[in-house]
Amino acid sequence: MKNIMIAGVVGLSALCATSVSAEYIDPVMxxxxxxxxxxxxxxxxxxxxxxxxxxxxxxxxxxxGLVCNGHDPVTFAALNNANKTGTLMASRLNVDYQELLAKL
Structure with missing residues (x-):
């Protein structure tokens, strides 16, 4: 029974110890x-x-999926007072841009 428990702990720790790595992005992209x-x-x-x-x-x-300076595109546009592009990106995500501005 003890051997089964040890094997279980070792197996579980091996699954939990996987490292998180960011995907490689081509420099051109x-x-x-x-x-x-x-x-x-x-x-x-x-x-x-x-x-x-x-x-x-x-x-x-x-x-x-895009992140601009740590923010999603709609929030990034709102923080930079880019209302035209923010509205466009919000429409792509079906998000109410005016409601987002009210929250900021």
Whole structure:
């Protein structure tokens, strides 16, 4: 019984000890994503549309997974007073931009 308990503890600790690693991002793709963040900050809907198009990623997926300076794209736009691009990104996520502004 003792051997079974020890084996269980060793097996469980091996599962829990896995390290968390960030996924590798291609430097070219990283540069494209940085341009999307810059476009959000610029408050230009056209510049944002072009930047998203160049990434080759769906705008909805981009809005869900992109992080700009530690914030999601909608919050990042709100913090930088970029209401046009914030509204655009909020519409992609089905989020009420005005309600988000009220919370900030």
């Amino acid at each position: 990283e540069k494209k994503l940085v341009r999307v963040c810059e476009a959000i900050k610029s408050d230009s809907r056209i510049r944002l549309h072009v930047a998203i198009k160049r990434t080759g990623v769906n705008a909805r997926h981009l809005a869900k």
